[in-house]
Amino acid sequence: QTGTQQNQRAATPANAATPAPTIMSGASDNEGDDDGTVYVKLISAEGHEIYLEKHIATTGSETMKAMLEGQFRESERNEIRFPDIAGHILEKVVRYLHYKVRYSKTTGRIPEFPIEPEIALELLVASNYLNC
Secondary structure (H helix, E strand, O other), X not given: OOHHHHXXXXXXXXXXXXXXXXXXXXXXXXXXXXXXXXXXXXXXXXXXXXXXXXXXXXXXXXXXHHHHHOOOHHHHHOEEEOOOOOHHHHHHHHHHHHHHHHHOOOOOOOOOOOOOXXXXXXXXXXXXXXXX
């Protein structure tokens, strides 16, 4: 994998045993794909880029919704930088946003979202900031 491919990730839907996000080969923009899906580029403190469907970002996080739908630079570029959120934490937040959207209207039993104890505090701080 090239350095660009390693830093460009697309989040996959989350469940209790979610695989790691997949690399988007050749993903150079966030305008959308063949089916019209618009992506948002999330950039971690280390510069890792994770592509997330815009509707999941705006549905799952009030902070991202405000940034992407308000009069902010992020809404023009569909790109949000998180200088205080590490890549592995941002990736876990993205997995949670998929989980949240997937199970938001479920009436049955919802599987537990796994959180490793060693990242719990960082994840709490990030989720509090993102209001998700």
